Amino acid sequence: MSNDAVIEIRNLSKIYRDFWGRKKVQAVKSLSMDVKRGEVFGLLGPNGSGKTTTMKMLLGLLFPTSGEMTILGKSASDVSKNERIGYLPEESYLYRFLNADETLDFYGRLFKMTAAERNRRADELIEMVGLGKARRRQLKEYSKGMARRIGLAQALINDPDLVLLDEPTSGLDPIGTREMKDLILRLKAQGKTVVMCSHQLADVQDVCDRIAVLFQGELKVLGRVEDLLEVRNEMQMRTSNLSEAAMSDIRDVLKKHNITEAAFSRPRADLEELFLRTVRESGERPGRRFTTEEIAGKSGGQA
Amino acid sequence: MDFDVAPVTLRDLAESLKLWLILIGILGASGLLISMLLSVARNGVAGIGIFFKGLLSFLEDAGSISPRRVLALTNLTLKEAVRRKALLVFAVFAVLLMFAGWFLTDSNERAELQVGIHIAFILQTISWLMLPVVFFLSCWSLPEDIRVRSLHTVVTKPARRIEIVLGRIFGMGIVILIVLVAMGGIGYLWIVRQLPLEAKSQLTCRVPVFGHLQFVNPEGQPSLKGINVGDVWDFRTHIQGNTRARGVFVFQGIDDSALVMETKSAGDGSGTLQVQGLRMECRFESFRTIKGSESSIREGLQAQYTLSNNPREEAFGLFSQSETLRPLADALRDAQFRTAANRLDELATKVSADGEAAKNKQPAELQPTDYMGLQLGAVYAAGVMRYRKDADLESAMLAFQKVAEEGAALITKISSEAEDKNETLPGLHEAFAQSLRKLAAVLNQEADTLYEHLPKLEVPLPSFHVAEYHEGAAQNVKFVPRTVRFSADAETQSRFLASLFEKLNEADQLVEGDGLKFDLATQLQSEGKISAENSALVVDVLAEQLASGQLKVAGSKLSVADGRRWFHFFDSLIQKDLLISADDEGWMMERDLIKDLTQEGHLRVEVSCLNEQMYLGMARPDLFIRKPDRSFMVGYGKALVNTALMMMLIIVLGVTVSCIVKGPVALFFTFTFYIVGQFFHEFMQEILYSPTQQGMGAIASAVMTAQHRNPQIGMDVSETTQRVVQGIDAVPRAILWGFSQIVPDFSIFNSAAGFVENGFDVPFAETVVPAFLICLGFLIPCVLIAGALLKFRELESK
Numbered sequence A: 001m002s003n004d005a006v007i008e009i010r011n012l013s014k015i016y017r018d019f020w021g022r023k024k025v026q027a028v029k030s031l032s033m034d035v036k037r038g039e040v041f042g043l044l045g046p047n048g049s050g051k052t053t054t055m056k057m058l059l060g061l062l063f064p065t066s067g068e069m070t071i072l073g074k075s076a077s078d079v080s081k082n083e084r085i086g087y088l089p090e091e092s093y094l095y096r097f098l099n100a101d102e103t104l105d106f107y108g109r110l111f112k113m114t115a116a117e118r119n120r121r122a123d124e125l126i127e128m129v130g131l132g133k134a135r136r137r138q139l140k141e142y143s144k145g146m147a148r149r150i151g152l153a154q155a156l157i158n159d160p161d162l163v164l165l166d167e168p169t170s171g172l173d174p175i176g177t178r179e180m181k182d183l184i185l186r187l188k189a190q191g192k193t194v195v196m197c198s199h200q201l202a203d204v205q206d207v208c209d210r211i212a213v214l215f216q217g218e219l220k221v222l223g224r225v226e227d228l229l230e231v232r233n234e235m236q237m238r239t240s241n242l243s244e245a246a247m248s249d250i251r252d253v254l255k256k257h258n259i260t261e262a263a264f265s266r267p268r269a270d271l272e273e274l275f276l277r278t279v280r281e282s283g284e285r286p287g288r289r290f291t292t293e294e295i296a297g298k299s300g301g302q303a
Numbered sequence B: 001m002d003f004d005v006a007p008v009t010l011r012d013l014a015e016s017l018k019l020w021l022i023l024i025g026i027l028g029a030s031g032l033l034i035s036m037l038l039s040v041a042r043n044g045v046a047g048i049g050i051f052f053k054g055l056l057s058f059l060e061d062a063g064s065i066s067p068r069r070v071l072a073l074t075n076l077t078l079k080e081a082v083r084r085k086a087l088l089v090f091a092v093f094a095v096l097l098m099f100a101g102w103f104l105t106d107s108n109e110r111a112e113l114q115v116g117i118h119i120a121f122i123l124q125t126i127s128w129l130m131l132p133v134v135f136f137l138s139c140w141s142l143p144e145d146i147r148v149r150s151l152h153t154v155v156t157k158p159a160r161r162i163e164i165v166l167g168r169i170f171g172m173g174i175v176i177l178i179v180l181v182a183m184g185g186i187g188y189l190w191i192v193r194q195l196p197l198e199a200k201s202q203l204t205c206r207v208p209v210f211g212h213l214q215f216v217n218p219e220g221q222p223s224l225k226g227i228n229v230g231d232v233w234d235f236r237t238h239i240q241g242n243t244r245a246r247g248v249f250v251f252q253g254i255d256d257s258a259l260v261m262e263t264k265s266a267g268d269g270s271g272t273l274q275v276q277g278l279r280m281e282c283r284f285e286s287f288r289t290i291k292g293s294e295s296s297i298r299e300g301l302q303a304q305y306t307l308s309n310n311p312r313e314e315a316f317g318l319f320s321q322s323e324t325l326r327p328l329a330d331a332l333r334d335a336q337f338r339t340a341a342n343r344l345d346e347l348a349t350k351v352s353a354d355g356e357a358a359k360n361k362q363p364a365e366l367q368p369t370d371y372m373g374l375q376l377g378a379v380y381a382a383g384v385m386r387y388r389k390d391a392d393l394e395s396a397m398l399a400f401q402k403v404a405e406e407g408a409a410l411i412t413k414i415s416s417e418a419e420d421k422n423e424t425l426p427g428l429h430e431a432f433a434q435s436l437r438k439l440a441a442v443l444n445q446e447a448d449t450l451y452e453h454l455p456k457l458e459v460p461l462p463s464f465h466v467a468e469y470h471e472g473a474a475q476n477v478k479f480v481p482r483t484v485r486f487s488a489d490a491e492t493q494s495r496f497l498a499s500l501f502e503k504l505n506e507a508d509q510l511v512e513g514d515g516l517k518f519d520l521a522t523q524l525q526s527e528g529k530i531s532a533e534n535s536a537l538v539v540d541v542l543a544e545q546l547a548s549g550q551l552k553v554a555g556s557k558l559s560v561a562d563g564r565r566w567f568h569f570f571d572s573l574i575q576k577d578l579l580i581s582a583d584d585e586g587w588m589m590e591r592d593l594i595k596d597l598t599q600e601g602h603l604r605v606e607v608s609c610l611n612e613q614m615y616l617g618m619a620r621p622d623l624f625i626r627k628p629d630r631s632f633m634v635g636y637g638k639a640l641v642n643t644a645l646m647m648m649l650i651i652v653l654g655v656t657v658s659c660i661v662k663g664p665v666a667l668f669f670t671f672t673f674y675i676v677g678q679f680f681h682e683f684m685q686e687i688l689y690s691p692t693q694q695g696m697g698a699i700a701s702a703v704m705t706a707q708h709r710n711p712q713i714g715m716d717v718s719e720t721t722q723r724v725v726q727g728i729d730a731v732p733r734a735i736l737w738g739f740s741q742i743v744p745d746f747s748i749f750n751s752a753a754g755f756v757e758n759g760f761d762v763p764f765a766e767t768v769v770p771a772f773l774i775c776l777g778f779l780i781p782c783v784l785i786a787g788a789l790l791k792f793r794e795l796e797s798k
Ligand SMILES: Nc1ncnc2c1ncn2[C@@H]1O[C@H](COP(=O)(O)OP(=O)(O)O)[C@@H](O)[C@H]1O
Pocket: A016, A017, A024, A025, A026, A027, A045, A046, A047, A048, A049, A050, A051, A052, A053, A054, B796, B797, B798
């Protein structure tokens, strides 16, 4: 076990059962992965692929059917680990009869924070998530986006080392989404480890160092974003806007010389594509995990 | 309802604690075992390890409970209740109060009924309004929190689950406290303002001291019950008028603190003065065998209290239980100790003869009841004498004790089935007879001392009226001034004169020259508060006695010629009817209620009925000494405390159950628990402990039904089968027992209100303390159980 791993997951499985103990769904199948200190890790997958379930098991909200995991070096069922964790649930599961200030104060009191610290931290966070004007309104009056923001604020109340974000951008407008991504990068800059899950590929693409793709509870791909999205046998040139004449000239020149210019670079496939491909492949060959090369190569072949 | 609660002693508390610990032990052990088995069932052998890891982590949680977090969670619960408008219950209360006045106030009703109705209305309303709030709050809050998953966010903070439970319970506790204080306060003001003026004086908390009730039958013998006049309801039994029948109430713990001040108008009309005294309140039933005219019905009966301090009755009364011993008992009670000694000698002879008879296997002359009577009587006599801590009674006490011991040995042997019975019995009989003879000798020798040291003092109080129907409380309250004036009987009179003369003699106040002092009559009047006529009478009689040589003068002292004590001298004068009161009132005397009439805090009040052929009915709670009243607010507050405790208990139960099941189910369980505790607790006890219900179990009954046999005969099966069936049938019983032990008796919570409604103070140690302890007794295990349930369940599962 390397000291570097903040989260270690080994052969984790989760079967949801009904009241009588009958199997309903296998939400996670034999999942193994690590999250390293200081990275932004993305759990990617379509709805129902087991991302939330995995996260809840890490937090001790659900008990795994089998397998092991440690989080910050402690067992998932150890409450004391929560001192250094921040969690933004899928939807903001907050007390709707409290206002923003009371919410932050309440959660702050669950940590070893003095009143002064709590106040300072609450001011900072409300400022950061941009709820300054709404801080005295009860949460039941909040829009979905506002609820997301206050949810994020409460997750950061204890200045955690590890932040778990479940679908952080869901319900946010484009600007909000951008801000959220910036914030994640800021957290990373502060040296925190961030684990986020999403089905919005664009989110992950921009901020994650590494991603894992889950499908139907199985880990399909795990690797660095750059590696996964690199395409080898294609070229892409980027210039300023070209006139019709210039375009035909360049075409001529290329035809004639067949040479490479410095401005030419390798294009990046959209994650969207990666995603759909993985899904398609999984349909054909269930239970199989793909390598980075395979994914990248396939991408090239298709173009 | 019975307001005469048995006092709760430390021993009771220790007993309850023991039972509690046992139950907790059983519950805890079975809980652990079940969870271990569950863990093993789910995880195989590794389950054991998982179980212990879980247990360890749970203990760690319980050990690391942080007040800060609990407080935060408490605060949250409080806010939730307030913002979810649980306090709206106030509005309902206010509306009810606004209109209740129309229906409740009726100035035609008797004042104390009015008061009771108003108090009951407020207390009941408060509790009925709060019950639904409390049920829903406690049963719905956690499941709702889990359903909308707001709890997720909390448990992913360092909050321990057991802290969440505590926060819930405390938060709701504070909510009900606020609601109760507010409603209670408003209710109090409402009661005070709403009551008609004439009823307000009734708004008080009486502090009763109840006594023990025995009876004396018309022949003057002690008995446990009075006469039944034909009522189906045998709560009260009756004493016959104008006979020696008495109801004897013995009160304990009567001292200065029991006295009250009462304002009386001064005899000379010069205004009022404060008099200290004892207040007695009664509620007897009068039963007239002859109804007569309407006025005689209204007249009711005349009853009379006699305060009595009679150690001879207490010590020797029990001998009269057996017919044979009655002459002995009468002699002892009348202080005829020499006669009693003769009776004892006769009995000793019979005992010896019985020993001989036993040897020859002939029937005995004395019955077993006689032996029992002698033995028990001796135990009592020795006990009462020891209790008086009087050195002069020592030898008699020891002699009685010896009789008790020998009697016990003899009775044990008589009732045993031992082989050597007939050989050893004569010896035991002889020893017993010997002890009786010894006692007789002591009585003979000590007769005068015993008479002097076992004084009987009886103070008849003025008679009073008992109506045939209850017209109200006020007329039943009798005030007895601390210094009671009464017309003395012969014994008291001679004791009084003796002590007065001893005192005067000591101070050389009797003799002048060789005759009586010339102003002796005035002395007697001022020193002894003897009326002028009687003082003159005493001086005349003494002068005669001096002249006839019965008294003699030695120096400055007067003494009885034959060396007897003054007490016996006056006694003999009274026996000779020489000192019959010369004034019409009789020998009026004053005694102190506490100093002279109570013995170690015991006060004996005898109730008699004065009308011939009429009957006075009474039961233990019918007469009590009413100590200084407490303010109504005190009792009312205590009743509210008990209500709060009941709500708290429901909260604890509701929260616990709601940790594992959903709201409606939790509500169902908690409500069932409440209903069983409130309405069926007694019923369960009845099934478990009543002899009539201790029939056959279900299986045995089924077998007998199949075999067409009746319960007297039993089943037609082998011994082993019978045992097995009984064993199986014991299971539901054991479950019922467990259930009846676990489900608390909710009536203890309501009882407090009953006291206040009926104008009594709420006995703290007997009502509030047990309620509190029940609450605490549930709180501790429930918090642990709830914490564990919440910890080891997945919050997610739907
Ligand atoms: N409480 C639950 N009970 C039963 N099945 C569940 C429960 N929660 C999730 N599931 C199922 O488990 C699978 C994974 O769900 P989830 O982890 O929420 O997916 P994601 O977060 O990736 O959308 C889905 O098939 C979902 O239907």
